Each structure stands twice: as structure tokens, then as C-alpha cells.
Amino acid sequence: MLLINDINKTYHSEEGDEVLALSDINLEMKDKEFVCFIGPSGCGKTTLLRIIAGLEKPDSGTIILHDEPIKGPGPDRGMVFQEYSLFPWRTVLKNITFSLEMKKVPKSQREDTARQYLELVGLSKFADSYPHELSGGMKQRVAIARALVNDPKVLLMDEPFGAVDAQTRNRLQQELLKIWERDKKTLLFITHSVDEAVYLADRVVVFTSRPGRIKEIFKIDLPRPRDRTSVDANVLRERLLSSLGAEMKNTID
Amino acid sequence: MIKPQKIFIIAIVIGLVLLSGCTAPPEEEEETTGFGELRFGYQPSTHQIAYMTADAKGWWLEDLESYGVTSTKDFLFPTGSPEMKAMLAGEIDVAYVGATPPLSAIDQGLDAKIVAGAQVQGSDLVLATALPYESPQDLKGLKIATFPPGTLQDTVLRKWLMDNDIDPKEDLTILGMGGADAKTALASGNVDAVFLPHPSPTIIESEGTGRVIVQSGEMWEDHACCVVLVTDALIRDHPELVEQIVRTHIRATEYNIEHPEEAAQIFADDIGVSYEIANKSIHDWDGTWVTDPSIELNTTLEYASVQYDLGYTDKLLTQDDLFDLSFYNKIMAEMVEE
Amino acid sequence: MDRGQGTKKRTLELASIATAIVIWEIVARIIDIKYILPSFTSVVSAFIGLVQDGELYRDIMTSLNYFVLGIGLAILVGIPIGTMMGWFKSIDRAVDPIIEMIRPIPPLAWIPFAILWFGLNKYAAGFVIFVGAVFPILINTYTGFKNTPKVLVESGKVLGCVKNKDIILRIALPSALPSIATGIRVGMGVGWMCVVAAEIFGVSTYGIGRKIWFWNDLHHMDMVLTYMLVLGMIALIIDRAFRYLVQVWWLKWQSGVVV
Structure with a gap:
């Protein structure tokens, strides 16, 4: 269980202006739940994800994962960034073993484990390649494997497929679902795409723009595997879009 | 295949060369009328x-x-x-x-x-005050500053050292420099001796940093x-x-x-x-x-x-x-x- | 195809060098004053003579000795200071004004103090080379660390690399390596230029720079030119060798980035 209690976060710009990024965020996530965050740019959803990851501290409020309050980054939470975040000086395999090295897992063991995850994302052939030799989609698959190898309870993903083309994106979504169904991690996924949210999530959390608040939570109880073109999916997309649409308008005003 | 541009460039270079060759010996011209x-x-x-x-x-x-x-x-x-x-x-x-x-x-x-x-x-070998000297052998292993290679001091010093069975390349270090630099080097302890024409030896003695041990006439008479x-x-x-x-x-x-x-x-x-x-x-x-x-x-x-x-x-x-x-x-x- | 291109390029390079040599020889013969411009053939024969009696080898080794001393020290000093300044803002603020005051001083201006502090020996020469090389290394290390992508640091933190020491050694340092390599390369270039100057004041009877001044004192300009060309060739060899090593061993993870 991941509990987000009364999170508030204000940014101070260098000119002394204050921007309220997150206001009174409360959310409860069940284990193995797949939750998507969606909202206009600058609504604070990335900030919330970073607070959960431990990369930023809230002004007030707590995050509690399995009865433990979060104080900083930890192995119980994996993260996949929007930008390509592989270490360019390490081979694919060595990127995946990085967290195991930090845990002082013996070399042969960590390479075996890493190879299993590389297999899982279908890139066994590229174990000894360097990141610059991979396509964008492949890089994000390696990043997913790298986050999973640590066996975290929660996987945080910040628009991981934002930079790849539509076709690759569909394939990556399917693969992600396959992994999620196999490993059953709690998955927190930020997206800009209503389609992506409806295809992937158990619940979709819609954020308001500045200050970032939770506006609405949609439960997506479509049976899996889902059909992107089903009538129910369409109805959900419409509802989501109109909820979001109001928000987009607000930002423009 | 030589490209036309290349021929052009070469032609220019050769042209410049010939030009400079023609204008090279100007020396006497101004000396013909009067001096x-x-x-x-x-x-x-x-x-x-x-x-x-x-x-x-x-x-x-x-x-x-x-x-x-x-x-x-x-x-x-x-x-x-x-x-x-x-x-x-x-x-x-x-x-x-x-x-x-x-x-x-x-x-x-x-x-x-x-x-x-x-x-x-008229040149003297001047040794740092603190160092002992009895014979040329005492100079082995020392650093001696004198005028640069090919100067009179360098030549006389090397010949004298060789006459005394000291190899100027292996047994000691001869550093070539001007007189002012050599005096500074001796005063700061960076060299042990200097071999310089007058008045430098007198100046060094008056400053107390060294003493004359051999005069060049003793090294090589006249x-x-x-x-x-x-x-x-x-x-x-x-x-x-x-x-x-x-x-x-x-x-x-x-x-x-x-x-x-x-x-x-x-x-x-x-x-x-x-x-x-x-x-x-x-x-x-x-x-x-x-x-x-x-x-x-x-x-x-x-x-x-x-x-x-x-x-x-x-x-x-x-x-x-x-x-x-x-x-x-x-x-x-x-x-x-x- | 590829090979054909390479051969063509190589042929052009050789043709260019050959042309330069022919022009040099012609010009030298037209001028016909050997101390104004020694001919190519006289330089070649001087070079062969120097190689044969082993003099050149000893000179090169002497100069390389100073060079290694200076560059080694520059690396040992430049990288840690650059790292600290690039990583810790407070150290940057404290040290930067001092660096910026010393950096513009030409390395050769340090010669008098080099002699006073170290004496007329290889350490003084090494020091002058050090002064020339240390700033490019320091500044590039600093830039490399400062420009470590934030996302890599955060990835590391999320993956369990949280201690400052670990982040510096495992993330910032490898990320800064291309920049550090550039710094070392530039530093070696500047350092090598300082070799000639460091040898003017005569810390030894050997050394490439020393021999330039030695033969200059004797007006043997063919020898001066020979040593000048040796100086250039060695700089070229050092630079190429370093680039090769860096690309093959050190930074092979980089795609097509020329250091």
C-alpha cells in the first residue's frame, strides 16, 4: 500500500516569486495497482512522482510505503525517466547491473539476474552494446529492465514513451503490460496521452493546473487484454478528455 | 593528376620566391655614397x-x-x-x-x-664562498655557469677541464647563460661556480657570494x-x-x-x-x-x-x-x- | 570504396608534404645563405647524424622526462581541484577567484620563481610545464563535472548510489571523462610548448629545447631547424597516440565523438 498524505509543495523562483506546485494531495494506491497521472503541463504530476521517488522533499505531508515513511531514494522504488537516462559509458548489461553493484551483489550473480531482465525486455542480443548503439525505444526498455532488476515494490514512470514514435509506443505499452502482469508491481505512470492512460491503467488521476490538485479519479474497469477500439474505451476516453479539456482551457486563460 | 588550382598555388609561391631572391642582397647599396x-x-x-x-x-x-x-x-x-x-x-x-x-x-x-x-x-673562475677548493678535481659534480657554448669562456673552461682530466659533459654540468643571470644563479645557490670576464668576478667578490679560485691566465697562459x-x-x-x-x-x-x-x-x-x-x-x-x-x-x-x-x-x-x-x-x- | 577513399586521401597528404619539401629546397637554394634558411637536405643529413650518434635519443628522453613530470603533476593537481570545484558550489566560489587570477599569467613568467624554488634542475623545468598544462586540465575537468546531466545523477540516486563519494566516482567522473580527456590533450599541447622555454635557462646539457638554444648560440641554423622539426614531430606523435588510446581504451562508449 502506497499512501500519499496531504502533500504540499511550493517552488521559489530566483526572483522570489512563489509557485504553488502541489496542494493537498491525498491518494491511496493498492499494491499491484496500475495508476496513471494525467494533467496539463506544469500541473505538478512530475513533482509528485519525484517526491515519491525521494528526489525531492515536500513542504508538508508524508508518503508512506508499506508502513514506512519515505525519506529519500531507496531500492523499494524504481524509476524510469522521460529523458534517456542510461549511463552512456556502461554497456547495456552493465547499466542493468549498476544497482546490484551498489548492493554489493557478487559479479556472476548480478550478471545472471541482469540477463534475465534483459531477456524480459527482449534485448538479450544487445547485452554488450553501448547505449548510443540503441534506438530510443530500446533505450527505454533497458531503462525499465534496469529499474526492475532491483525488484522494487513500486515502479515510477515519468512519460517514458513520450519520445518514441507511435508504432513503437504501442509495442512498448503491450510489453509493459506483460511485465506488469508477470511481476505485479505497483505502477505509477505519468502520461499526456488519454489513449495511453485508458489502455494501461486501473485508475487514472486527473490533475488540475497550478496549483496542482487532484481533480478527478477515473476507474478503468475494462477487461484485460483491452481493445483500444472498443465502445467502452471510447466512452472513457471522451469523459477523460472533457475533464482534461476544462483544465487545458484554464491553463490557456 | 595535378589540379589546376594546385599549379596556380605553386606558381604563386615560386613567383614570390624569385621575387625575394631578386631583392635579397641590398646590403651594399646604401654604402656606396659616403658611409x-x-x-x-x-x-x-x-x-x-x-x-x-x-x-x-x-x-x-x-x-x-x-x-x-x-x-x-x-x-x-x-x-x-x-x-x-x-x-x-x-x-x-x-x-x-x-x-x-x-x-x-x-x-x-x-x-x-x-x-x-x-x-x-682577464676571466676568473669564481667559486661559491662555502665550497672548498684545492685542485680542479674539487669541481667534479658541481654546476658551473659561464657564457653560452662557443663563447671564449666556454671554450677556455672546457679545454682547461679536459687538460685536468675532467670530462665537461659527464663529470660536471656547464650551464650557458649571460653574466647577469650567472651572478644571480650563484647568489641564489643554483650554481656552485661561475667563469666570467671582468668585472663580474670583482662584483661577486664585493658582494661576498664567491671567491676567485683560478684566473684564466693560469688556465691558459696569454x-x-x-x-x-x-x-x-x-x-x-x-x-x-x-x-x-x-x-x-x-x-x-x-x-x-x-x-x-x-x-x-x-x-x-x-x-x-x-x-x-x-x-x-x-x-x-x-x-x-x-x-x-x-x-x-x-x-x-x-x-x-x-x-x-x-x-x-x-x-x-x-x-x-x-x-x-x-x-x-x-x-x-x-x-x-x- | 572506403579503402579507395582512404588511399586517395593519403596520396593527397603525401603529395602536399612532398610539394612543401620541394618548395623549401628550392627556396633554400635560391637564397643560398645557410643560416637564413637551411635546406631540406642539410636538415636531413643533420638529423641522420644526430640519430646515429645517439645524441637525439638522449635529448628526446631528457625533454620527455620534464614533460612527463610536468604533465603528471598537472593531472594529479588539475583533476582533483577541477572535480571539487565542479561538484561543490562553495569550493567553486572560494577557489575560482584565485584560479582566475593565476591562470592568465603566461607559464614562462614563472621561470624566475621556478629556479628559485626548485633550483636549476628537472623539477624547475617540470614546474614550468606543469603551470602550462594544469589550467586546461583543471578547467575542462571543472566543466565536465559541472555539466554532468542531472538525469544521470538522479538515475544513480534512484538505483542506490546516494553517497557523494559514490556519485562522484561512479557517475560524475565517467560522465566528465570526455571533457577531462580534452583537457589533458590541450594541456599536453601547451605543456610541450613550454618545454623549449623551460630548457632555455639550461637545467641540463641535453634536451630538445636546450639544443635549439645551444646550436643557436653557435649559429648552426640547420641544427636549430632539425630540433624544431623534431619538437613538432614529437608533439604530433604524443597527440595522435593519446587520441588513439582515448578512443580505443578510454572512451570507446562514445559515438563518433572526436576528443
Whole structure:
């Protein structure tokens, strides 16, 4: 269980202006739940994800994962960034073993484990390649494997497929679902795409723009595997879009 | 396949080369009518006071005016090496210089001859005060600063060391530098000894940083030191001018020998040391002012042989390469007649 | 195809060098004053003579000795200081003004103090080379660390690399390596230029720079030119070798980035 209690976060710009990024965020996530965050740019959803990851501290409020309050980054939470975040000086395999090295897992063991995850994302052939030799989609698959190898309870993903083309994106979504169904991690996924949210999530959390608040939570109880073109999916997309649409308008005003 | 652009570039380069080749020898042109400015090179040493005396008394211009010299200009050099470089570059006509710097320069293509002697001996080996000295063997392992390779001091020092079974390349370190740098290096303890022409040894002793242990006359009796060198162009185009230069040099040298105190004063004023130092230097040194080039002939030829052996010169230089005794001999013959 | 291109390029390079040599020889013969411009053939024969009697080898080794001393020290000093300044803002603020005051001083201006502090020996020469090389290394290390992508640091933190020491060694340092390599390369270039100057004041009777001054004192300009060309060739070899090593061993993870 991941509990987000009364999170508030204000940014101070260098000119002394204050921007309220997150206001009174409360959310409860069940284990193995797949939750998507969606909202206009600058609504604070990335900030919330970073607070959960431990990369930023809230002004007030707590995050509690399995009865433990979060104080900083930890192995119980994996993260996949929007930008390509592989270490360019390490081979694919060595990127995946990085967290195991930090845990002082013996070399042969960590390479075996890493190879299993590389297999899982279908890139066994590229174990000894360097990141610059991979396509964008492949890089994000390696990043997913790298986050999973640590066996975290929660996987945080910040628009991981934002930079790849539509076709690759569909394939990556399917693969992600396959992994999620196999490993059953709690998955927190930020997206800009209503389609992506409806295809992937158990619940979709819609954020308001500045200050970032939770506006609405949609439960997506479509049976899996889902059909992107089903009538129910369409109805959900419409509802989501109109909820979001109001928000987009607000930002423009 | 050579591209047209390339041919074009090559053509331009060759054109420039030919152009520069055509304009290369301009030297004599300005010297045909009258003479103009006569340019001297000298060094801040008591060895060369003759130049300074003639200059201070206005004798150069006075004696040379009738040969078309309208003015004189002098350049002070720390050692003979840059002085010879300046002569190679055509910047000076007459040089008061040690007997050896002209050797490598003449070997490498300088057209000039020694027409008069200036002085023999007159350099001292000065050891840091704290170091003991009984024989040349005590110098092994030390650092000795002297004038750069090819200078008189460098040559005399190396020969003396070799005469005493000390290999100047392996047994000790000889560092080539100017006199001021050498004095600083000794004072700061960066070298253990210096071998320099006067007045440097006297200055160092007065500052208390070192003491004279060997005079160059002990190293090599009556070794040639400074000479008067003039360019072949001057000898060829203005022989009577060269003859007068030698006469004036004799006049100044004889005056100095008769008036050493005044010579010291002239030196002190010219170089900027105190009169006391200059006077003491002239008293203490083992040097002698001379004018006859033949006094310096034999040791200079020995230097030539040493430098040839050291690989400093490509060929063994002979008397004909280095000396033109005719001016001095002519003057002496006339004096005998009178 | 590829090979054909390479051969063509190589042919052009050789043709260019050959042309330069021919022009040099022609110009030298037209001028015909060997101390103004020694001919190519005289330089070649001087070079052969120097190689044969082993003199050149000793000179090169002497100069390389100073060079290694200076560059080694520059690396040992430049990288840690650059790292600290690039990583810790407070150190940057404290040290930067001092660096900026010393950096513009030409390395050769340090010669008098080099002699006073170290004496007339290889350490003084090494020091002058050090002064020339240390700033490019320091500044590039600094830039490399400062420009470490934030996302890599955060990735590391999320993956369990949280201690400052670990982040510096495992993330910032490898990320800064290309920049550090550039710094070392530039530093070696500047350092090598300082070799000639460091040898003017005569810390030894050997050394490439020393021999340039030695033969200059004797007006043997063919020898001077020979040593000048040796100086250039060695700089070229050092630079190429370093680039090769860096690309093959050190930074092979980089795609087509020329250091």
C-alpha cells in the first residue's frame, strides 16, 4: 500500500516569486495497482512522482510505503525517466547491473539476474552494446529492465514513451503490460496521452493546473487484454478528455 | 593528376620566391655614397674599454668623419653569441667580441675578419664562498655557469677541464647563460661556480657570494680574449675606413694603458657600475689590453681546433678564414718608418 | 570504396608534404645563405647524424622526462581541484577567484620563481610545464563535472548510489571523462610548448629545447631547424597516440565523438 498524505509543495523562483506546485494531495494506491497521472503541463504530476521517488522533499505531508515513511531514494522504488537516462559509458548489461553493484551483489550473480531482465525486455542480443548503439525505444526498455532488476515494490514512470514514435509506443505499452502482469508491481505512470492512460491503467488521476490538485479519479474497469477500439474505451476516453479539456482551457486563460 | 588550382598555388609561391631572391642582397647599396652610420657591437666588460674610451671622447666620429661616417651607433650584448647573430643579420659592422664567437659564425657563413687584438686573459673562475677548493678535481659534480657554448669562456673552461682530466659533459654540468643571470644563479645557490670576464668576478667578490679560485691566465697562459672584428663588406668597400678604425682603437687602447683610473671611470659611467668596482677590477684582473692581432693568432687557431673537435664548427678554420693582419701591419710599418 | 577513399586521401597528404619539401629546397637554394634558411637536405643529413650518434635519443628522453613530470603533476593537481570545484558550489566560489587570477599569467613568467624554488634542475623545468598544462586540465575537468546531466545523477540516486563519494566516482567522473580527456590533450599541447622555454635557462646539457638554444648560440641554423622539426614531430606523435588510446581504451562508449 502506497499512501500519499496531504502533500504540499511550493517552488521559489530566483526572483522570489512563489509557485504553488502541489496542494493537498491525498491518494491511496493498492499494491499491484496500475495508476496513471494525467494533467496539463506544469500541473505538478512530475513533482509528485519525484517526491515519491525521494528526489525531492515536500513542504508538508508524508508518503508512506508499506508502513514506512519515505525519506529519500531507496531500492523499494524504481524509476524510469522521460529523458534517456542510461549511463552512456556502461554497456547495456552493465547499466542493468549498476544497482546490484551498489548492493554489493557478487559479479556472476548480478550478471545472471541482469540477463534475465534483459531477456524480459527482449534485448538479450544487445547485452554488450553501448547505449548510443540503441534506438530510443530500446533505450527505454533497458531503462525499465534496469529499474526492475532491483525488484522494487513500486515502479515510477515519468512519460517514458513520450519520445518514441507511435508504432513503437504501442509495442512498448503491450510489453509493459506483460511485465506488469508477470511481476505485479505497483505502477505509477505519468502520461499526456488519454489513449495511453485508458489502455494501461486501473485508475487514472486527473490533475488540475497550478496549483496542482487532484481533480478527478477515473476507474478503468475494462477487461484485460483491452481493445483500444472498443465502445467502452471510447466512452472513457471522451469523459477523460472533457475533464482534461476544462483544465487545458484554464491553463490557456 | 595535378589540379589546376594546385599549379596556380605553386606558381604563386615560386613567383614570390624569385621575387625575394631578386631583392635579397641590398646590403651594399646604401654604402656606396659616403658611409653614413657606423654600427658597433660591444659587451659590458673591462676587456673592451677601448671602445668605450674612444666613444666617450668622441674619437670615433672625430677620426672617421673624413671617411664619410656621419654618425656611430652601438649595441650592447650580454655575450658574444647574440652579438655574432646580429652581425650575421647585417645589423652591426664592427664588433668588439671574444675571439671564439666569430669562429662558429664564420664557419656558418659570416663574412668578417679579425683586424686587431683588444685584450688577452682577464676571466676568473669564481667559486661559491662555502665550497672548498684545492685542485680542479674539487669541481667534479658541481654546476658551473659561464657564457653560452662557443663563447671564449666556454671554450677556455672546457679545454682547461679536459687538460685536468675532467670530462665537461659527464663529470660536471656547464650551464650557458649571460653574466647577469650567472651572478644571480650563484647568489641564489643554483650554481656552485661561475667563469666570467671582468668585472663580474670583482662584483661577486664585493658582494661576498664567491671567491676567485683560478684566473684564466693560469688556465691558459696569454690566451686570446677580445678582438676587433669587422665585416668583409667593410674591408672590401672601405679599406681606408677600416684602417682608421684600427688606428683609433690603438689610440684608445694606449690611452687606457696610460690612464687606467680614467679608463675605470669611463667604464663605470658606460656600464653603470661603481668606480670603485671598476677600478678594483682593473687592478685585480690578470688581463692585458693589446692591439696586435698576431698576439691572439695562435690561441685563436687553437680555439678553432678545439671547437672543431667539439663539433661546434663544420670545418677546421685557418688563419686566412679568420684574420686580416694587413691593416695592423701597415700601421706598424708606417710607425717604424716615422 | 572506403579503402579507395582512404588511399586517395593519403596520396593527397603525401603529395602536399612532398610539394612543401620541394618548395623549401628550392627556396633554400635560391637564397643560398645557410643560416637564413637551411635546406631540406642539410636538415636531413643533420638529423641522420644526430640519430646515429645517439645524441637525439638522449635529448628526446631528457625533454620527455620534464614533460612527463610536468604533465603528471598537472593531472594529479588539475583533476582533483577541477572535480571539487565542479561538484561543490562553495569550493567553486572560494577557489575560482584565485584560479582566475593565476591562470592568465603566461607559464614562462614563472621561470624566475621556478629556479628559485626548485633550483636549476628537472623539477624547475617540470614546474614550468606543469603551470602550462594544469589550467586546461583543471578547467575542462571543472566543466565536465559541472555539466554532468542531472538525469544521470538522479538515475544513480534512484538505483542506490546516494553517497557523494559514490556519485562522484561512479557517475560524475565517467560522465566528465570526455571533457577531462580534452583537457589533458590541450594541456599536453601547451605543456610541450613550454618545454623549449623551460630548457632555455639550461637545467641540463641535453634536451630538445636546450639544443635549439645551444646550436643557436653557435649559429648552426640547420641544427636549430632539425630540433624544431623534431619538437613538432614529437608533439604530433604524443597527440595522435593519446587520441588513439582515448578512443580505443578510454572512451570507446562514445559515438563518433572526436576528443
